Amino acid sequence: MCGIVGYVGSRPALPIILDGLERLEYRGYDSAGVAVLGDGRMMVHKQAGRLADLKNSLCEGSTGCVGLGHTRWATHGRPSDANAHPHLDCSGQVLVVHNGIIENHAELRAWLERHHHRFRSETDTEVIPHLIEHYWEGDLEGAVRKAVRRLEGSFALVVASTREPDKLVVVRQESPLILGLGEDEFFVASDIPAILHRTRRTIVLENGEMAVIDDRGPRVTDWEGAPVDKPIIEVSWDPVTAERGGYPHFMLKEIHEQPDAVRETLRGRIAPAGGVNLAELQPLEELLRSCRRVYMTACGTACHAAMVGKMMLESWVRIPVEVDLASEFRYRDLLLEPEDLVVVVSQSGETADTLAALREAQHRGSQVVAVTNVLGSSVAREADAVIYTRAGPEIAVASTKAYMTQLVVLALLALHMAQLRGTMTPDRIARRCAELESVPDRLKLVLQHEPMLERLGGRLRDEEHVFFIGRGADYRAALEGQLKLKEISYIHAEAYAAGELKHGTLALITEGVPVVALATQRQLLPKIASNIAVARARGGWILAVGLRGATEIQQLADEYVPLPELSPLLMPMLAAVPLQLLAYYAARARGCDIDKPRNLAKSVTVEG
């Protein structure tokens, strides 16, 4: 998500910090900030916008040799100067940069305000410097130790103080942080590319660890203060590979980030007893209870997520739902009423058609919930309520982790509405929540099929057409699978509701034609089995992605990718991974420009 760089050494820290932040720019950010200490004063400068603007507006130099910097990708609080990091305590003596999310920030903020702390930003992060100030008893390390015990959520922190200006204290919990060891100088960073050109000798901090870095180097301990012996790891990546976290393409990196992304999406949104907690929907609670119909609208992959969301809402909330491509929404004779709820889904929050659909809905008097990944985006600003997917920046044009987290958010939305309207028992909701919490681990299991999907992707290299079939939620998942294959490998692909094959498309299934069949819906297994049998009888080559233990399907298929089982409407989350990997490896076998497919843009900000 955000980028962190810190330095302790004998050279001026400022250029080193700025240079490190520049090397993290590719990840995307909306504001930046730096702080330098160690020359008898403290310089802090932060602002919304590009790093280049921050550099240009730095009127004071600094010779201090201790520094920290941050590029922010907003999660709590819009992009603004005040919300940029570092954040300070009331006295202006404690500085913090943070990656991650503090789940209990609202509660901590209220508590700190009762203890007369004054806040200057809307961020979750700002509670941290105030907590450190609160627990100050003469040493920075001790105060940080006490403060972090109050935090729930994910955090990588770099902390400095004018009271001990020669050191940094760093902490890791669920958000990456690495230390770099140079010659008499030391670095800290959220990502290897920030420091790779300075040193290849690194220490990777684990959850529950912290370090004090001064001119003697880093001393790593656990949060209780017990020393931890850490191995030094030599990084052999070249700078380009390092940007992609060691993966050859951002798309593959983002596919592998999905378990962590889902964890972030769920963080703080499921109550310990199993209910859903979407506080961001509070302003629309009355409408969520009373609306009689839901319209969902989005483009491309986001629309495929909405199609699964429709099934969740219909099944769990017992409410009629219509899904429209945003490019069609405005141009048909909509029967939208002010008392209908509208849900728009957009990774970027800037897609012109989706934004226009949102405005049209509001123009007709409806209220809009946005599901988006980008805080401060146009969709987020204009919607009546927003649920963020928290997937982190998605760089590859082909959407993977954004789609996955959209599915998770839509499941949460449906469960939240079911809770408000009493259409599911608390027990049933708790079971679905427990299943959602199991998704990250199950995704990891599915990712283990990567070598097989590499081979199968290679098998598609010279194909011109691939058909995807499925029934129910599998049909919606198949739509996403075919789009992935088309957009990055340029192989023509079509998805069909499997029952439709016999109404025309079967004419195209001849000897050797690849058919990817999804068979994850237990109640529909006999039906999809007969569809597969029909395609096979015409000579089709069948790659089935199905439930583990569905032997009939496995026997009918030429190749079989088994998936662990969840409730049928959650299965598109697991089915997405093999389809993404299949598309990725087919594109790779064909030598395509995977992260930047021809003719496509990540964010389509014009109507066409």
Ligand code: AGP
């Ligand atoms: C997905 O792989 C595509 N790149 C595309 O369909 C995308 O989902 C669509 O353009 C919508 O974008 P948005 O989610 O940013 O609105």
